[in-house]
Amino acid sequence: MFSKRRRLVIFLLFLAGIINYMDRSALSIAAPAVSADLGLTPAQMGLVFSSFFFGYAIFNFIGGYMADRAGPHRIFSLSMAVWSAFCAFTGMAAGFVSMLLIRIGFGVGEGPFSSTANKMVSNWFPRREAGSAIGVANAGTPLGGAIAGPLVGYCVVQFGWRVSFFVVAAIGFVWLVFWFFLASNDPQTDPRVTPAERAEIAGDRPAPVVRGSDGAGLGTYLKNPVVLATAFAFFGYNYILFFFLTWFPSYLTNARGLSLHDMSLVTVIPWILGCVGLLCSGFLTDLIYRRTGNALFSRKIVLTTSLGVAAVAIILAGFMTTATSAVALVAITVFALYLTGAIYWAIVQDVVPSHYVGGVGGFVHGLANTAGIIGPAVTGFIVQGTGSFTSAFILAGGIAVLGVVAVLVFVRAPREAH
Numbered sequence: 001m002f003s004k005r006r007r008l009v010i011f012l013l014f015l016a017g018i019i020n021y022m023d024r025s026a027l028s029i030a031a032p033a034v035s036a037d038l039g040l041t042p043a044q045m046g047l048v049f050s051s052f053f054f055g056y057a058i059f060n061f062i063g064g065y066m067a068d069r070a071g072p073h074r075i076f077s078l079s080m081a082v083w084s085a086f087c088a089f090t091g092m093a094a095g096f097v098s099m100l101l102i103r104i105g106f107g108v109g110e111g112p113f114s115s116t117a118n119k120m121v122s123n124w125f126p127r128r129e130a131g132s133a134i135g136v137a138n139a140g141t142p143l144g145g146a147i148a149g150p151l152v153g154y155c156v157v158q159f160g161w162r163v164s165f166f167v168v169a170a171i172g173f174v175w176l177v178f179w180f181f182l183a184s185n186d187p188q189t190d191p192r193v194t195p196a197e198r199a200e201i202a203g204d205r206p207a208p209v210v211r212g213s214d215g216a217g218l219g220t221y222l223k224n225p226v227v228l229a230t231a232f233a234f235f236g237y238n239y240i241l242f243f244f245l246t247w248f249p250s251y252l253t254n255a256r257g258l259s260l261h262d263m264s265l266v267t268v269i270p271w272i273l274g275c276v277g278l279l280c281s282g283f284l285t286d287l288i289y290r291r292t293g294n295a296l297f298s299r300k301i302v303l304t305t306s307l308g309v310a311a312v313a314i315i316l317a318g319f320m321t322t323a324t325s326a327v328a329l330v331a332i333t334v335f336a337l338y339l340t341g342a343i344y345w346a347i348v349q350d351v352v353p354s355h356y357v358g359g360v361g362g363f364v365h366g367l368a369n370t371a372g373i374i375g376p377a378v379t380g381f382i383v384q385g386t387g388s389f390t391s392a393f394i395l396a397g398g399i400a401v402l403g404v405v406a407v408l409v410f411v412r413a414p415r416e417a418h
Contacts, residue, residue, distance in 0.1 A: 005193050009124050010136050012179055013117050016080065017140025018147065019172050020113050023087045024052075025148035026168050027103075028249050029267070030161040034099075037161065042250075044096050046380020049246040051100045053372030055107030060369055063112020064119065064362020068355060071185030072119040075112050077176065083109025084172030091165035114138070115362035118345045122357040123186050126201050128290065130349050131299075135282020135342040142274030142338060145245070149267040221352045221360050226296075229410035234344045234368030236403025237307060239375045240314050240337055243396045244270065244330060246376040251389050256323035266327055270334040277338030281306075285343060295350040299343045300411050304404050306339035311400035318393025344368070347411070371399075 027034065027049070035045050067075045086106035093099040117137050125133040148168070155164035187193040187201055221227060249267055252258045258266065281302065288298035310333045317329035348361045379392040 005187065005190075005197065006124055006133075009120065009183055010133055012175075012183055013120060013137035014140040015175055016076070016113070016117070016179070017138055018144035019080075019140075019168075019175055020083075020110060021141040021144030022148045022151070023083060023106075023144075023168050023172065024110065025145045025245060026087070026152045026165055027090065028246050029148055029152040029263075030156050030164055031250055032253050033156050033161040034093075038093070038095055038099065040096060040099075042384045043380045045250075046246075046377045046383075048096070048099050048103055049242075049376035049380070050373050052103040052107040052110075053242075053369055053376075055104040055109075056111045057107075057366045057369040057373060059108050059111025060115055060366035061359070061362040064115030064358035064360070064365070067112065067116045067119040067358035067362075072116045072123065072358065073179075073183050073185040076116045076120070077180055079109055079112040079116065080172055080176050080179070081109075083113075084169045084176070085109070087172065088166055088169035091162035091169075112362070114345070115358055115365050118348065118361045119358040120183075121345075122349055122354050124201065127295075127349065128286065131282040131286040131289065131342050131346045133282065134345045135278050135280070138341050138345075139275050139278040141341075142271045142278060142334070144271075146268045146271030146275065149263075149271070150265060153263070153265070218356055218359050221356055222363050224351070225410040226347070226351055226412070227360060227364060228367075229406040230344055230347050231364040231367040232406045233303060233307060233340075233403035234364060235371045236311070236400035237337060237340055237344070238368045238371040239399045240310060240333065240396045242372045242375050243314075243379060243392065244334060247379050247383075247389070247392070248330060251326075252323060255389055256326065258323055266323070269327060270331040273331050273335040274338040277306075277335040278341045281339045282342040282346070284339070285346060296347070296411060299347050299350065300407060303340045303343040303411075304407050306336045307400055307407075308404045310334075310336040310340075311397040311404065313397075314400070315394050315397035318390040318397075 031045060034040070035042075040048065063075055063079060083106055086102055086109050089102045090099070090106065093102055118134065121130060121133045121137060152164045152168065155161075155167055184190040184192075188198050248270075249263050252263045252266060285298045285302045288301065289295055292298060313329050313333040313336065317326050317333065320326040320329060344364060345361060348364060349357055352360045375396070378395070379389075382392045382395075383389060
């Protein structure tokens with residue numbers, strides 16, 4: 001399906017996704033040891049989790065905007081270097097304040113990841129392969145979460161939680177060497193890409209669905225209902241995802257009595273299913289697109305069905321009384337959730353011109369990631385105030401349901417597309 005050069009680019013993005021979520025998941029796996037060592041309360045730990053997203057959400061947009069101008073290869077290189085450095089700095093944290101500041105810096109580094117990866121896919125792949133390519137690129141993220149459980153858990157048990165952050169940070173710097181020399185901003189200017197492949201990529205660029213023209217400014221696309229509804233659905237997706245990413249390990253240890261060792265192994269199950277879901281996401285929506293010829297319909301049907309299933313499953317998980325049943329329902333949640341993972345980015349590519357894909361994608365991702373600022377902190381206060389995770393599960397599912405409604409109502413093609 002993918003040419004040799006495109007396969008290399010997407011493979012490197014896949015590996016970067018593994019590293020991205022391995023680094024991001026490390027703190028949630030090490031959280032019981034970190035909070036005990038630094039004396040952090042559940043509310044403080046919730047604020048630490050949320051602090052990451054202050055830098056992250058802002059640089060979702062800034063990173064995407066800069067990728068449109070400086071090129072995604074350059075911005076991605078800088079992003080990996082910054083987040084790997086701050087991952088290492090996490091192992092040097094001395095208390096609550098220093099951990100907050102380090103996590104903000106870590107979020108700044110990871111912020112450009114998804115919008116810049118989407119820009120790379122937009123540059124390197126024809127539209128009929130876009131959903132599949134996005135799915136493959138992002139499929140590494142849940143796999144990184146799966147790897148983080150046993151890797152970080154082992155390091156914490158054997159060497160202490162600080163060493164675990166040094167180990168995962170080093171992996172990012174190794175990847176950076178390969179990315180720097182093997183990838184580039186644009187296939188049209190890369191001498192290693194054949195003329196035939198350049199023509200194939202450039203020849204599949206349909207007109208944008210959103211009203212406007214090539215002369216329309218970025219603001220035209222940022223305020224369109226299709227873009228805003230997609231961002232809100234992405235917010236619902238992220239609220240569930242970050243609830244799982246930040247608090248589920250603590251839920252298993254504190255509410256269900258699992259040891260750190262057992263918890264680090266159990267959390268692998270939902271992540272593996274999430275990886276499968278992301279791979280299926282892109283291929284499924286591209287298959288429907290090729291069969292129907294309707295891009296937005298193919299995105300919409302996968303998004304609403306899967307996000308709805310995820311919402312119901314996470315609500316039910318909140319009422320479970322055993323670790324086994326809770327893990328099973330959360331595994332279903334993460335699988336269904338990740339079935340939508342490529343869709344938000346595919347919609348952006350479908351509805352805006354290629355020269356605004358980075359900026360609009362970063363805007364959508366930035367709005368969506370305010371869920372990371374709100375969700376972990378709200379969960380921390382809910383747990384501290386009620387002594388239970390049930391209300392937090394219900395809230396996460398309810399927000400996702402509202403995202404489904406927004407897509408059903410607003411994501412549609414205008415009567416006259418320009």
